[in-house]
Amino acid sequence: MGRIIAVANQKGGVGKTTTVVNLAACLAELGEQVLVVDVDPQGNCTTGLGVDKMRVRRGVYEVLLGEAKLRDVVMSTAWSKLWLVPASADLAGAEVELVGVPDRERRLARALESARTMYSYTLLDCPPSLGLLTLNSLAAADSVMVPIQCEYYALEGLGQLVKTIKLVQQKLNPKLVVEGVLLTMFDGRTNLSIQVVEEVKRYFRGKVYKTIVPRNVRLSEAPSFGLPVIHYDGRSRGAEVYRELAREVVERGQAR
Amino acid sequence: MGRIIAVANQKGGVGKTTTVVNLAACLAELGEQVLVVDVDPQGNCTTGLGVDKMRVRRGVYEVLLGEAKLRDVVMSTAWSKLWLVPASADLAGAEVELVGVPDRERRLARALESARTMYSYTLLDCPPSLGLLTLNSLAAADSVMVPIQCEYYALEGLGQLVKTIKLVQQKLNPKLVVEGVLLTMFDGRTNLSIQVVEEVKRYFRGKVYKTIVPRNVRLSEAPSFGLPVIHYDGRSRGAEVYRELAREVVERGQAR
Ligand SMILES: Nc1ncnc2c1ncn2[C@@H]1O[C@H](COP(=O)(O)OP(=O)(O)OP(=O)(O)O)[C@@H](O)[C@H]1O
Ligand SMILES: Nc1ncnc2c1ncn2[C@@H]1O[C@H](COP(=O)(O)OP(=O)(O)OP(=O)(O)O)[C@@H](O)[C@H]1O
Ligand SMILES: [Mg+2]
Numbered sequence: 001m002g003r004i005i006a007v008a009n010q011k012g013g014v015g016k017t018t019t020v021v022n023l024a025a026c027l028a029e030l031g032e033q034v035l036v037v038d039v040d041p042q043g044n045c046t047t048g049l050g051v052d053k054m055r056v057r058r059g060v061y062e063v064l065l066g067e068a069k070l071r072d073v074v075m076s077t078a079w080s081k082l083w084l085v086p087a088s089a090d091l092a093g094a095e096v097e098l099v100g101v102p103d104r105e106r107r108l109a110r111a112l113e114s115a116r117t118m119y120s121y122t123l124l125d126c127p128p129s130l131g132l133l134t135l136n137s138l139a140a141a142d143s144v145m146v147p148i149q150c151e152y153y154a155l156e157g158l159g160q161l162v163k164t165i166k167l168v169q170q171k172l173n174p175k176l177v178v179e180g181v182l183l184t185m186f187d188g189r190t191n192l193s194i195q196v197v198e199e200v201k202r203y204f205r206g207k208v209y210k211t212i213v214p215r216n217v218r219l220s221e222a223p224s225f226g227l228p229v230i231h232y233d234g235r236s237r238g239a240e241v242y243r244e245l246a247r248e249v250v251e252r253g254q255a256r
Numbered sequence: 257m258g259r260i261i262a263v264a265n266q267k268g269g270v271g272k273t274t275t276v277v278n279l280a281a282c283l284a285e286l287g288e289q290v291l292v293v294d295v296d297p298q299g300n301c302t303t304g305l306g307v308d309k310m311r312v313r314r315g316v317y318e319v320l321l322g323e324a325k326l327r328d329v330v331m332s333t334a335w336s337k338l339w340l341v342p343a344s345a346d347l348a349g350a351e352v353e354l355v356g357v358p359d360r361e362r363r364l365a366r367a368l369e370s371a372r373t374m375y376s377y378t379l380l381d382c383p384p385s386l387g388l389l390t391l392n393s394l395a396a397a398d399s400v401m402v403p404i405q406c407e408y409y410a411l412e413g414l415g416q417l418v419k420t421i422k423l424v425q426q427k428l429n430p431k432l433v434v435e436g437v438l439l440t441m442f443d444g445r446t447n448l449s450i451q452v453v454e455e456v457k458r459y460f461r462g463k464v465y466k467t468i469v470p471r472n473v474r475l476s477e478a479p480s481f482g483l484p485v486i487h488y489d490g491r492s493r494g495a496e497v498y499r500e501l502a503r504e505v506v507e508r509g510q511a512r
């Protein structure tokens with residue numbers, strides 16, 4: 001059975017989209033069938049995978065509102081084992097439109113039921129908030145991966161995030177576990193980065209991936225070409241690290 | 257009369273909080289009375305100004321729900337002309353709690369009426385979304401400052417942001433203008449940064465500040481000491497640049 005992993009953190013700019021796009025591409029390179037679901041109204045994942053947003057007719061919004069089934073909105077990408085449910089333009093309005101709708105937090109979970117049999121990995125890219133779109137993703141997921149930037153402000157929101165995950169486990173999705181914590185934008189030249197790494201390892205004892213993503217300019221350049229980093233510059237440090245992460249994610253899954 | 261400036265961009269991690277904390281400190285250094293309002297449930301501004309969140313009893317949440325007046329929640333900071341309305345813990349729940357409440361987008365605007373006579377500058381730090389908290393800030397503000405990171409993904413959301421500002425001008429706050437666009441985390445060594453600067457200057461013709469904030473490690477270290485950068489390392493490039501920005505903001509205001 002396929003695994004559904006939500007990539008979430010309400011702190012902005014910590015590398016959620018970069019992780020979903022690049023981890024997905026590396027898992028597909030390992031031969032896995034992978035589905036990416038862009039639950040962020042900004043639609044960065046959609047662009048990062050080279051899909052022109054002007055071509056997108058239907059996506060996550062239509063699935064949440066029950067106007068389309070999953071198979072109606074899945075798009076192919078330039079890579080054979082990598083598929084995408086894009087963020088369509090209306091997604092920004094979904095939170096308000098779903099107010100008062102019964103079972104509004106579990107609409108994505110129901111729609112993704114069929115994904116488990118078709119894809120070995122489904123990755124959900126969340127917006128930088130703990131609102132309805134992120135709740136839908138946490139309710140739909142088997143596990144949540146938390147990217148944390150090696151910066152001071154990034155430590156602040158961890159308490160709120162952990163509280164939200166516990167609430168989701170109690171009320172919406174008892175089987176949700178923390179898949180792992182991924183340290184991103186590490187810069188070994190600064191004491192700050194080293195302090196944050198130590199602090200996060202203490203806070204999330206045993207859950208932190210061995211793979212640490214360094215700051216690497218190739219990772220920030222690749223999206224402007226609509227390419228995951230392994231297809232933009234396969235020999236870069238950014239490409240190596242996300243391949244390492246993909247292997248670690250596969251191994252952790254088998255161990256469970 | 258005092259000016260109210262919202263600092264907003266739904267893209268995460270672009271330097272909204274860093275700009276509010278440091279611009280506020282530099283305006284106070286120029287002798288202005290400055291109020292910072294932390295409208296982001298993460299509460300990074302509160303911490304960045306050295307205020308212990310455990311000490312915070314009431315803040316923006318209580319003002320929005322009408323449980324407290326502005327003068328009841330303003331806190332002093334370590335700097336005499338710099339004041340703060342902190343983000344209290346309950347702020348994360350405000351968006352849901354205000355659903356169905358009449359005039360819910362203009363509650364901050366009404367509460368800040370009195371701020372104009374007491375402070376020459378009121379800066380509003382927004383969360384990374386276009387939800388109710390950001391709408392309240394745009395409805396309350398005279399102008400909006402948009403920090404834009406010199407990265408590819410940061411360009412994507414500009415259309416949605418401009419659309420939201422136009423909607424607010426039509427429905428909530430006709431006098432709202434774009435104060436200016438601030439380019440942040442510029443790294444002159446990468447082509448990407450240079451391309452983004454050119455693109456933004458084309459898109460926001462005439463609205464882009466001359467001051468461009470470079471990537472500077474002092475800016476990311478200062479928050480861990482609860483200090484604005486001018487009080488952490490006054491001779492750093494980060495301190496120089498935000499002093500430059502403060503002078504530019506004051507001059508633009510006089511010109512209007
Ligand atoms: N390891 C890295 N090295 C260099 N740049 C990076 C790295 N990871 C991400 N970036 C860049 O940093 C910016 C923020 O990353 P990204 O957009 O993936 O974060 P996010 O958490 O998805 O943001 P948001 O909260 O807005 O959704 C992007 O411009 C991205 O290209
Ligand atoms: N010019 C800069 N140079 C280096 N680091 C910076 C700079 N500006 C901001 N930072 C750091 O980058 C991170 C993101 O900045 P900040 O938190 O101010 O952005 P934000 O837009 O407020 O984020 P959010 O969307 O989560 O509210 C922070 O850790 C901050 O310390
Ligand atoms: Mg993202």
Ligand SMILES: [Mg+2]
Nearest residue numbers: 272273296300
């Ligand atoms: Mg912020």
